[in-house]
Amino acid sequence: MTLGIAVIGTGRMGADHVRRIDSVIGGARVAAVADLDLERASAVAAGIEGCGVHTDPAAAMAAPGVDAVLIASSGPAHEAALLEAFARGLPVLCEKPLTPDPAGTLRVMEAEQRLGHRLVTVGFMRRYDAEYQHLQLILGQGELGRPLMLHCRHRNAESPSFFTTEMLIRDSVVHEADATRWLLGQEITAVQVLRPRPTSYAPQGLGDPQLVLFETSGGAVVDVEIFVNCGFGYEVRCEAVCERGTASIGESGGLVTRAVGHAARDIPQDFTVRFAEAYDREVQAWVDAARRGRIEGASTWDGYAAALVCEAGVRAQESGGRAEVELPERPPLYK
Numbered sequence: 001m002t003l004g005i006a007v008i009g010t011g012r013m014g015a016d017h018v019r020r021i022d023s024v025i026g027g028a029r030v031a032a033v034a035d036l037d038l039e040r041a042s043a044v045a046a047g048i049e050g051c052g053v054h055t056d057p058a059a060a061m062a063a064p065g066v067d068a069v070l071i072a073s074s075g076p077a078h079e080a081a082l083l084e085a086f087a088r089g090l091p092v093l094c095e096k097p098l099t100p101d102p103a104g105t106l107r108v109m110e111a112e113q114r115l116g117h118r119l120v121t122v123g124f125m126r127r128y129d130a131e132y133q134h135l136q137l138i139l140g141q142g143e144l145g146r147p148l149m150l151h152c153r154h155r156n157a158e159s160p161s162f163f164t165t166e167m168l169i170r171d172s173v174v175h176e177a178d179a180t181r182w183l184l185g186q187e188i189t190a191v192q193v194l195r196p197r198p199t200s201y202a203p204q205g206l207g208d209p210q211l212v213l214f215e216t217s218g219g220a221v222v223d224v225e226i227f228v229n230c231g232f233g234y235e236v237r238c239e240a241v242c243e244r245g246t247a248s249i250g251e252s253g254g255l256v257t258r259a260v261g262h263a264a265r266d267i268p269q270d271f272t273v274r275f276a277e278a279y280d281r282e283v284q285a286w287v288d289a290a291r292r293g294r295i296e297g298a299s300t301w302d303g304y305a306a307a308l309v310c311e312a313g314v315r316a317q318e319s320g321g322r323a324e325v326e327l328p329e330r331p332p333l334y335k
Helices: 012-023 039-043 057-059 075-088 102-114 130-141 165-184 276-291 299-317
Strands: 005-010 028-034 053-056 068-071 092-095 120-124 147-155 190-195 210-216 221-228 236-244 245-249 257-258 262-263
Touching: 005 012, 005 057, 005 221, 012 039, 012 068, 012 276, 028 039, 028 057, 039 053, 057 075, 068 075, 068 147, 068 276, 075 092, 075 102, 092 276, 102 299, 120 299, 130 165, 130 236, 130 245, 130 257, 130 276, 147 165, 165 190, 165 210, 165 221, 165 299, 190 299, 210 299, 236 257, 276 299
Parallel strands: 005 028, 005 068, 028 053, 068 092, 092 120, 147 221
Antiparallel strands: 147 236, 190 210, 210 221, 236 245, 257 262
């Protein structure tokens, strides 16, 4: 069976997923797309046989041949699209954040629990990156001893004009929130944010860069440098400091050129380059699972836990103090 997918949102991320489903992965096809911008949606769907074009997500999900939904629209539109997919019993791969705030994510999680089974996989693509997977394996084997600290760097060449200080946490550090939980198998219990003076290259009003500190339930400490106007490229790095050694990812790779008196390495300019293979593997894994009638990967609970961490992070931004993460007991559906 070929899985027919409705892609909701045809902006940069959605268009990349349409390309991926149509020409990279196997076992799936783009059956429909939806975007408020009909011209943009039509351009993305051009040349894909049998792909319907819609402005309404519900219409795309109701299109002939749709078996699953990939949500890549803006965060505020996710909740309505998720609930529509639930009403139709369609498995969903939803880009992060699941919703922009914990209240919305909680409503989605409660709706999924009422169904009695999972339908959602959250698009935390770092879980599918080969380097992150290798790091998780090393930490899980325990040869380096207990993890004590993670040092993380998350840099973008420049931020969009609409990017806000709060989005540093909700749209960027959310990745480190999930990666920390996944790598360490621990929950994040508190967040602090330190704010150096902003770079002169940041848009007015954007407090960039920042240093975000996580405390975990296992006693580890994680520091995250978030810098979305570094100017030179896109970098994501992580070093685990353990009792008997360290392990680092994101340090190597890419073309290195050497000439008289100097050497240079290419630096990716955005996430679609750095994590291209991770996205391919993520979508392929979701398609394979859906074709078997299974839902795998990061769950709605993982999206909710990350949202609560981000909410605490925003509180810490505003207060300048330490904000605790108020995580409830994990529901049985997600155990």
